[in-house]
Amino acid sequence: MSIQAFSDYLLLEKKYSEHTVLAYTRDIENFQKFLVQQQYTNDVSKVNYFEIRQWIIALVDQNITNRSINRKISSLNSYFKFLLKTEEIKLNPLKQHKALKVGKKVQLPFSEKELLTVLESTIKVVDFETARNHFIIELFYATGIRRIELVKLKISDIDRSNGLIKVLGKRNKERYIPLIESLRISYNRYIEYRNNLPVVIDDEMLFLTKDGLKIYEKLVYRIINKYFSEASTKSKCSPHVLRHSFATHLLNQGADLNTVKELLGHASLASTQVYTHSSITDLKKVHSNSHPRNQK
The missing domain is CATH 1.10.443.10 (Intergrase catalytic core)
Known part of the structure; x- marks a missing residue:
């Protein structure tokens, strides 16, 4: 199943904004590049949790915040749920995944x-x-x-x-x-x-x-x-x-x-x-x- 099909699903059926869809697809494409670089696979739908964990470790090593990593994994999880819905996969490799801990972000308003x-x-x-x-x-x-x-x-x-x-x-x-x-x-x-x-x-x-x-x-x-x-x-x-x-x-x-x-x-x-x-x-x-x- 192509990433484009997932993108169309978010845009046309889920009614997500173009900005949100772009963010989702970019995260998945970045993960796909990682898989190819590590010589795992070029098909995101065929990955296992070990390979996802290796991506998370690589992101941490790049000093990417836990909050940003969780967002990327959330995009990936949405893709796997879509693949389950379309019966392209039978098991979501992120089913047992727990999000990384993040500190409570305090946003101070203007006075x-x-x-x-x-x-x-x-x-x-x-x-x-x-x-x-x-x-x-x-x-x-x-x-x-x-x-x-x-x-x-x-x-x-x-x-x-x-x-x-x-x-x-x-x-x-x-x-x-x-x-x-x-x-x-x-x-x-x-x-x-x-x-x-x-x-x-x-x-x-x-x-x-x-x-x-x-x-x-x-x-x-x-x-x-x-x-x-x-x-x-x-x-x-x-x-x-x-x-x-x-x-x-x-x-x-x-x-x-x-x-x-x-x-x-x-x-x-x-x-x-x-x-x-x-x-x-x-x-x-x-x-x-x-x-x-x-x-x-």
């Missing part, structure tokens, strides 16, 4: 002060690109959407009359997020500049490059990194940190965990709970000030 500094001081809106960049940051912070979701937004997804934004999330699941006033202002300003672009090629897409083409993920990352590197001392300044900031700040202000879950487009509460760690200080403060047994 409210850092957000305000970027939105109100760092970005000076004077042209199309600065108006677009301000709107992108405002949108990330006001909605908590993922980078790929922002890139895929269309003009028609902004419903100004009802004050909603339609977001197409993972596995093509739609959700609606309120269009708050600050976002309306930033949107209107961006649209004015957008309408004056000399050439617009991808006209249905909301976010464009200065050449009128659909914006791309790497550019979005560079935009966020540029502005927040100036305003923050954090080592990581990415769109995901903005998503994290959105969730954390809502929870700090008393938002219900289920509501934040729906806004983020998570399938389960477990995914949303990772954002609660930085709210513990506020939680302790509320508990201390509010619990009847602690009243004087």
Whole structure:
């Protein structure tokens, strides 16, 4: 069974994004190269667990983190499950595998002060690109959407009359997020500049490059990194940190965990709970000030 068949399955049947499918197939192809280099086999479907363990050891020797190795093995496991489904193999060689231990990754959000500094001081809106960049940051912070979701937004997804934004999330699941006033202002300003672009090629897409083409993920990352590197001392300044900031700040202000879950487009509460760690200080403060047994 070819890797391409697996790729088509993920894309067409499982409805995974192109980015996710590319990551899965790249991991499997890298494993295939390892097998050939070690003169084991050139057919991934015929491997045994010993050969997989040798790959893991080789990855560790390359100083690749346990988290990244687990992700690669997860890709491989998905491929084997697909081969079981299509009856190409009878036994998954990873059935008894246990993931490598990883330390709990703490993702620190931007502070409210850092957000305000970027939105109100760092970005000076004077042209199309600065108006677009301000709107992108405002949108990330006001909605908590993922980078790929922002890139895929269309003009028609902004419903100004009802004050909603339609977001197409993972596995093509739609959700609606309120269009708050600050976002309306930033949107209107961006649209004015957008309408004056000399050439617009991808006209249905909301976010464009200065050449009128659909914006791309790497550019979005560079935009966020540029502005927040100036305003923050954090080592990581990415769109995901903005998503994290959105969730954390809502929870700090008393938002219900289920509501934040729906806004983020998570399938389960477990995914949303990772954002609660930085709210513990506020939680302790509320508990201390509010619990009847602690009243004087």
